[in-house]
Amino acid sequence: DGQRRFGVGHFDLVVIDEAHRSVFQKYRAIFDYFDSLLVGLTATPRDEIDRNTYSLFDLEDGVPTDAYGLDEAVRDGFLVPPRAVSVPLKFQREGIRYDDLPEDDKDQWDALEWDEDGNVPDRVEAEAVNKWLFNKDTVDKVLEHLMTRGITVAGGDRLGKTIVFAKNQAHAEFIAERFNANYPHYKGAFARVITFKTEYAQSLIDSFSAKTKVPHIALSVDMLDTGIDIPEVVNLVFFKLVRSKTKFWQMLGRGT
DSSP states (O other), rough: OOOOSSSSOOOOHHHHHHHHSHHHHHHHHHHHHSSSSEEEOOOOGGGGGGGHHHHTTTOOTOOOOOOOHHHHHHHHTTTOOOOOOOOOHHHHHOOGGGSOOOOOHHHHHHHHHSSSOOOOOSOOOOGHHHHOOOOOHHHHHHHHHHHHSSEGGGGGTOEEEEEEEEEHHHHHHHHHHHHHHOOOGGGGTSSEEEHHHHHHHHHHHHHHHHHTSSSSSEEEEEOOOOTOOOOOOEEEEEEEOOOOOHHHHHHHHHOO
């Protein structure tokens, strides 16, 4: 109705969750309007927080009012420390040579549209592997590593709740396809793609959050990277490059 419902002094305290740059771009007018104390909460590492965010709180750059780090939270018993397991993947580390591929993957290689001139390369460097080719052997090895070395629950009878961070929608669907092929007794509900393109995604997330409900593996593209709290999650699979330190720590927090 165009009327201001609250005066500038209506609130004594305004609490801002996810207090990072994008939030302030959207809600800065609200923070400027109310004459109240501001408390900003963020999981972003202190050296990654935008300078303008510190200035809004009248703080020195890089010096928050208070900080509670992962190591401290682990010591206090609120979080658990991550344990890294590296999967020995030749393709991801060394790239792919056409001559090293099995025949069915050579057929897939030949069928790809590499460039406008139809040139087919003899190899793909490691950085570009998943851009063009989703290799069955690579995905199968990662899934085998997860199923044999992942943290289990129910007395060791079942893999614990797991988030797989996939590169894109097609990658997530390919991982689901390979999982169903390799573990037909779990086919269908055990591992599900949960992305912004998934129908009834929130319903799937609710089921994933429940300790005993399927799915037990969530194949996600961005949707579960940040801003979600599921204590049951005990395994994380980073199946894509993460170049942002801030985003990496937020993703890691899904399993701590």
